[in-house]
Amino acid sequence: MKALPKGMFTALITPFNEDESINFDALRGLIDFQVESGIHGLLIGGSTGEYHTMSMEERKAVIQAACEHAAGRIPIMAGIGCSRPCDTIELGRFSAGCGAKWGLATAPYYHxxxxxxxxxxxxxxxxxxxxxxxxxxYPSGVGFELEPEMIAELAQEPNIVALKDTADMEHTAETLAATRGMDFAVLQGFEHLMLPCFALGGAGAFGIVHNLVPREMVELYETFMAGNWKRANELNARLTNLYQYMELEPFPGPVKVALGQMGYFGGVLRKPLTMPSQELSDKVTAELKKLGAIS
Known part of the structure; x- marks a missing residue:
């Protein structure tokens, strides 16, 4: 049997100082917040972690630091995707040596x-x-869509264990149908589509907003899976505005600002990414106050 990811996974940010160096102390603090909140897993060095702005050595350093600090308290999925398969393999092997359980990779992009x-x-x-x-x-980011039939074929490989689907719900539904009964997990990548994904048999979800409200994300998942759909829908409705705000302007700017408002160090974005407007920052602040995340 394959070891399959399941539950709520936080696509963790990478905190950068003003000079764009990595703040490892802040990273460890963010990991502690997630672990203490009961989140089911962490994605380290994914798109929300700004992996595309980092060198290979920096990516390795972040993965290693996260695995060492998590110390088995929570499973780690490492962002390992690179354009060259040899680089992806190198990063996957490195991540395994650090203690990561899974690696996440898109299809090759640009060319x-x-x-x-x-x-x-x-x-x-x-x-x-x-x-x-x-x-x-991730067809909108990569320019290539993994068709459900392709995914079902790849799911038969001994070491291909799961899919993070950041497409439309029709694609997710077709993929769940195509892989039903297989030793393979389908997880949603859009917060707005988590509940319909779960209803059709999805194993979990990744999210940006999980950085801010991990306890609520865990409750949403566990209440839904326990059959209390009404409570899960109520939680989802409360959080919908926050889902939207996280990607109104280039991410992960909004979530980094929000973490700062909550007393955590989110830090700056690495260029050429830009921080969110004051208008959006104010909306995020108001929503966090409404949710009780800040006073």
Whole structure:
């Protein structure tokens, strides 16, 4: 049996100082907040973690620091995706050595390849990366959609364990149907689509907003899975504005500002990303006060 990710996963930010250096003390504090809140898992060095602005050595340093500080208290999924399969394999092996349980990778991007090229990429990475591979379907960011039939074929590989689906609900529903009964987990990547994904058999969800309200995310998941759909829907409705605000302007700016308002160090974004407008920051502040996250 494959070890499958399940539950709520926080796509953790990477806190940067004003000079854009990594603040490892702040990173450890954010991990403690998540662990103490009962979140089910952490995604380290994903898109919300601004991996695309970091060197390979910086990516390794963040993954290593997170795994060392988590110290087995919570499972870690590392962002390992690179354009070259050899680099993805290298980062996957490094992450496994640090203690990460899974690695997340998109299809290669910018210079498009064929459907077979994508299949060969994932199969080759899975065979060599030493962590359980979670496919990341992110067509709006990558420019290539993993079709449900492709995912079902890849799910038969011994080391391909899951999908993070950041597409529309129709795609998620078709993928869940295509992989039903297989040793494979489908997790949602959009907060707005978490509940319908769960209703159709999804195993969990990743989210930006989980950085801010991990306890609420855990309660939403656990109440829904326990059959208390009314309570889960009530929680979801309370948080919908916050879901929206996290991506109204380039992320992860809004969530970093929100963490600062809550007393945690979010830090700056690395260039060329820009911090959110004052108008959006004010909306986030008002919503956090409404939710009781800040006084």
């Amino acid at each position: 498009r390849t064929t459907r077979q090229g994508v299949m060969d990429y994932f199969k080759g990475v899975a065979a060599g990366c030493e962590v359980g591979l979670c496919l990341y379907n």
